[in-house]
Amino acid sequence: MIDEITQPYREDVQLLKKLGLKIFSAEHGKETFFGTVENEQYKIDCFVTCIPAHFYKFIILNKDENETTILKTGSGLFSEYWVVADKIGRDLIRIEKIT
Numbered sequence: 001m002i003d004e005i006t007q008p009y010r011e012d013v014q015l016l017k018k019l020g021l022k023i024f025s026a027e028h029g030k031e032t033f034f035g036t037v038e039n040e041q042y043k044i045d046c047f048v049t050c051i052p053a054h055f056y057k058f059i060i061l062n063k064d065e066n067e068t069t070i071l072k073t074g075s076g077l078f079s080e081y082w083v084v085a086d087k088i089g090r091d092l093i094r095i096e097k098i099t
Helices: 010-019 078-089
Strands: 032-038 042-050 054-062 067-075
Touching: 010 032, 010 078, 042 078, 054 078, 067 078
Parallel strands: none
Antiparallel strands: 032 042, 042 054, 054 067
16 A cells, blocks of 8 residues: 555556656655656656655756756646656746746
């Protein structure tokens, strides 16, 4: 049985395995690295913080543009946020921040 407080939600396990990512067991409240997804277009490092909701951080390197984007999420499913990280990595979504 998966402890959904510090481990992936059941809905995310299949995608994590498909991407070759670890089925993490995170320390409560501590950002935890759980793997890298890399292909010809991008390299994405994946992190989770469980408090007990899951918050994700993706460090996304678009290899073609040689640009790095950091995506930090609110609470939710990895599978919901992975779609966005993947599109940023493939240069289908660009984020510009003006301060």
